Amino acid sequence: MDEIQQAQQGLDAARQRLADAVHDARAQGRTWSEIGEALGMSKQAAYKRFGKPVDPATGEQITARRTGDVGAITEEVFRCAASGDLDRLEGLMHPRTAEELPQEVVAETWHRVLTEVGALERCEGTRVETPDGTVVEDEEPLLGIAVGATTLVCEAGTLLGRVAVDQDLRVVGILIVPPDHGPLPF
Known part of the structure; x- marks a missing residue:
């Protein structure tokens, strides 16, 4: 069971590293097209997975589910x-x-x-x-x-x-x- 837990923790860490890398790329001015291409997906798919849109009416971030x-x-x-x-x-x-x-x-x-x-x-x-x-x-x-x-x-x-x-x-x-x-x- 320890190996399963360690594998899950590794997967969670890898997902977080990927999300951090995408957000860093956006902060450096990379486009969603470039990010999508690097991930082998469309720019829309990359945005839907990693985007952080803000509701203009409330100013609050729209959270992914x-x-x-x-x-x-x-x-x-x-x-x-x-x-x-x-x-x-x-x-x-x-x-x-x-x-x-x-x-x-x-x-x-x-x-x-x-x-x-x-x-x-x-x-x-x-x-x-x-x-x-x-x-x-x-x-x-x-x-x-x-x-x-x-x-x-x-x-x-x-x-x-x-x-x-x-x-x-x-x-x-x-x-x-x-x-x-x-x-x-x-």
Whole structure:
């Protein structure tokens, strides 16, 4: 168990060193594009992970949140749709999203899923990403929208499921597409 604890401490220290290095680079005038390139990600992904925006109305720093719950919310969205628990699903949504994506539309969409690939058996490979597709490590801090991405394993095929989640962990978008779908909106 000591080795596990030491490895976790090393990982935490490495994450802090990286965050410090990014903040030092910004203080030296480096752009988010340069930082993103050094990290192998887009400038938006780098900013969402390491940025420190300030709310102009309050002057307070907007804090990043941990991403751990995004994967669980993603899987819950698809379990609710599959089981027909649309009231529970609506409760996970931002109120505006619930208006724009009423229960009837969700039910109709899931009906199409059933006719194409059958009943949902499980979610597989669930991960958290930025909207541009950059994978975020478990519990990494992230600003703004996070996307839960999962493979929907159904009885006769698979689909990709994506759930956009806002800073308050409310669902702001749901997407279900075939695995070979081209560019995604989020």
